[in-house]
Amino acid sequence: MLSTFLQYLIVNGVPEYTVVLMLFLPLLATTVTFSRYILGIKSLTIYASLLLTFALYELARNSNGSIDTFRAIVHGGTLIFVTTVIAYIFQSLTKEMRMHYLAKVTLILTSVCVAVLFLMYAFIQFYNRTFVNLNPLAIVIIILVIDIFMKGYLRKGPEKSAYLIIQTVGISYALFFIMSQIEIKDFLLAHPEVVLYSVLVNIFIGKWKGFRWSEYLRFKNIKLPEPADTYDSTYPEEK
């Protein structure tokens, strides 16, 4: 029934791409939820992971709808890496300056934008012109995600935030690979009710009280005593 509904939308002019994105979003969010509460992988916000995933997908998507994984890895990777490093540098430079937070953020964003332009210049000079044609909206998304990264940096310090950022980017790439599989996309279009199942999965995760997988590692060194008997001594049986 749901697939008939979607077919109706597509037939009446809603791009298939839009429908696919709407179907993927809850699925990917569920994956992030799963990795947080069941696996215990720490990432920054759920938005950062999802935004980056869609940005990577946009970068990799050709006009005919096919996916160029190579571009997501090289171009996307370079973009994320360069913007993060530039933001880190400017963050530490402006750290001691007395100014309002938003002004600082804007300064950092400006520097990142300039850096992206220079990056494009470098690609034209030394590599090829593919970078020039990247989806501008995807680039903007990546730059804006930097703000989330920087908040993590401010709060958690350089070491821990680097660790969190790496995990966040890692999750985004994992999600991207799920999303870029044509088989999965086709399956989703054919069986959109899968999205409804994700609701059930989320309810299950939402009520999950057991350990996160990472906690088995975290608490592995606690030496628990042997369970004690209820009574210290055994009483003789009554005759």
Place this chain on the structure above:
Amino acid sequence: MIAPILKRNDRILGLNERNIEYLRRYNTHSAKLIADNKILTKRVLKKEAIPTTKIIKIVRSVNELENFDFTLLPKSFVLKPVNGVEGGGILVVYNTDKRGNFVTAQGRTYSPDALLTYMQDIMEGKYSHGYLPDHVLFEERVRPHNKFRPYTFKGTPDVRVIVFRRVPIMAMVRWPTLESEGKANFAQGAVGSGIDLATGITTHSIKGSKKGQFTQIEYVPNSRERYSGFKIPYWDRILTYAVRASVAAKLGFCAIDFLIDRDLGPLIVEMNARPGLSIQLANNDGMKWRLEHVKDLRIKSEAHAIRLGKDLFGGEVQEEIEAIAGKKLISVIQPITLFSKTGKKSVTVKAKIDTGADYSSMDTQLARELGFADAINSFAKFNVPETMQSEPEVKIWSDRLHEELVEKNEDIVNTHKIGNSNGHSFRIAVMVEAKIDEKSLTMEVNIKDRSQLKFPMIVGRRDLKDFLVDPTLSV
């Protein structure tokens, strides 16, 4: 292999369960608001007369920041965000140098201008819950209790008690280290020791790191001091305040953090409505089974809650620690100094430590030397036989003479009925002040003619509570 690993979840509390089962159920929204706001926390505690760190000044607006008067600040103080998360943004200023710069625990200096920037960051919400705008709080700096000195680097150790439904569940102390730059924060590399709830003595210790890993640790770095076996000063007061504070803020499940001031004793610095779980690592035990124990109990009073916490979850190390730290090792044949009745004279004899005997016993001659001649003579009048054949015989003498002896002679505090392989006897007992290996004790000693025996005195079990007997020790 898998089963015991999965079973850990029976005793240890994980984040998911903490969030769903405990935080939401036992902490109301308004209680969380109180705990998250340091000023509200203090206000609530003040009402109940629970001591907290003193506020010097609060900066609430940009206007106040612009007109901030640095001369109001004392030489040393603590600056922190009012709604800070995970101890972030706390600046401990130890001193102010001649040029008016502020020197922190880490030896960093802040000019007044730099301090204003720092305060501005706080107000912009850099360290607050949800990055919301915040206020700046100036507090008096707590000067750490002297007992902590060998264990800490610069900062002040922080004692944390987890309280659930008024009952203390678990406790730990976090020691600042060189690596943590004087901060009592695991994420910066501080050391944490579990605390035995019954005694307030530290047990097991772990060290945090900036990467978030924990390792076991035994000795204070560059020192021969052990982290374990340390008695936290004011332990009972800490427990009482922790329980009261949780009641005052209406927090069902929380962590109460204390600093212990040299003069003022324990002061509450913070209440936490979302207690972390690393305390389980420091105590080498899970928290979940403790919480489940307390879930259905009827807690009658504050004193009852503390007693429950101590009895149910404390004392696991009591024997162990006492054996190592609290008891003296003595030999089988041990010199003992006995003081005369008046206390003016003392005699040192070699006594046999007899763990087979209930009471201590000394020779008649020795007792006379100590001034108990009257007691001996008044007992001698009755011509009680030295040894008897049976217990009933001793009982007859005891029934006949006990009351009379104890009432008539003030030195005789009791009579003893002794039975051993040589037969049975009825003896009088006197109180004697004594010293064994520098430890003073008051003993109830019975008197018997031991002139034919090798030792003029034996020390029995009743007087050996504070000692351990090591047969290999020679004195």
